[in-house]
Amino acid sequence: MEKKIIISNLSMVYTGPEEDDGSGLGVLSGVSFEVYDNEFVSLLGPSGCGKSTLLRLIAGLEQDYEGEILLCGENPRHKRIPVCYMLQKDCLMPWRTMLSNVLLPIEIRKGDLEKACEEIKPLIQEFGLQGFENYKPRQLSGGMRQRAALLRTYLMDGEVMLLDEPFAALDEITRMQMQDWLISVWEKHRKTVLFVTHDIDEAIFLSDRVLVMSGRPGTVTGSVQIDFGRPRVRDMILAPRFSEYKKEILDLLGRTKADL
Numbered sequence: 001m002e003k004k005i006i007i008s009n010l011s012m013v014y015t016g017p018e019e020d021d022g023s024g025l026g027v028l029s030g031v032s033f034e035v036y037d038n039e040f041v042s043l044l045g046p047s048g049c050g051k052s053t054l055l056r057l058i059a060g061l062e063q064d065y066e067g068e069i070l071l072c073g074e075n076p077r078h079k080r081i082p083v084c085y086m087l088q089k090d091c092l093m094p095w096r097t098m099l100s101n102v103l104l105p106i107e108i109r110k111g112d113l114e115k116a117c118e119e120i121k122p123l124i125q126e127f128g129l130q131g132f133e134n135y136k137p138r139q140l141s142g143g144m145r146q147r148a149a150l151l152r153t154y155l156m157d158g159e160v161m162l163l164d165e166p167f168a169a170l171d172e173i174t175r176m177q178m179q180d181w182l183i184s185v186w187e188k189h190r191k192t193v194l195f196v197t198h199d200i201d202e203a204i205f206l207s208d209r210v211l212v213m214s215g216r217p218g219t220v221t222g223s224v225q226i227d228f229g230r231p232r233v234r235d236m237i238l239a240p241r242f243s244e245y246k247k248e249i250l251d252l253l254g255r256t257k258a259d260l
């Protein structure tokens, strides 16, 4: 199977403030993993372990690292590879309507907005946003804002989706509904997804595979294959196998020292 993301021995140090000793802050250390075409992989790790930094490196937004990244077979240092990237914050523009926020990627690549508007109608429906096209972000519910941000991400050019804790700010019930919804959309459209989370249940429920990271400097300490069939159903969280996966992940997390 084709590998969409290959990370080899990646390390990264942020330069600290000038008054510091100059050694900087080691954020990532010797990170290696691969993500296959159409795979849904979660990256699970404690807060501050470098998950968002890792996504920024893969998206080509930071160049100052050691090791190698290959995205769709190319090195993002040498060639800009389009990628669908959703930041930890939804980053919807408050002065734009939901629809014009969603259409932003098309506007940026100077596409035909009228045509896109027609074409994305079924997606607006599928993302549960119909009837709210002219609402401003502040007039939408939290779940709706996240779905609008996800649809905008989906409309970016790119075969790989990088999602940075898209549901972390939602209440538990909305988060569960969003997970159910995301997994049904993904099972239909299938893109390669790298999904950052610090929620173990969320990672198991959604993923084909969970990569567990240590505390900072973050490194991948284990990979757990989640062999539940698809479509995924909510009840699977009650299955004994779910608890076994959870225990395996907790053991991997527990082996590392928390850096609080």
Ligand SMILES: Nc1ncnc2c1ncn2[C@@H]1O[C@H](COP(=O)(O)OP(=O)(O)O)[C@@H](O)[C@H]1O
Pocket (backbone or CB within 6 Å): 014, 015, 025, 027, 045, 046, 047, 048, 049, 050, 051, 052, 053, 054, 216
């Ligand atoms: N631009 C930056 N400059 C210096 N340090 C940073 C910068 N961005 C993040 N950090 C530090 O790097 C560490 C990892 O951050 P981050 O990648 O956001 O972690 P996570 O997403 O896993 O919570 C944190 O300790 C954070 O304070």
Ligand SMILES: [Mg+2]
Pocket (backbone or CB within 6 Å): 051, 052, 053, 088, 164
């Ligand atoms: Mg983060």
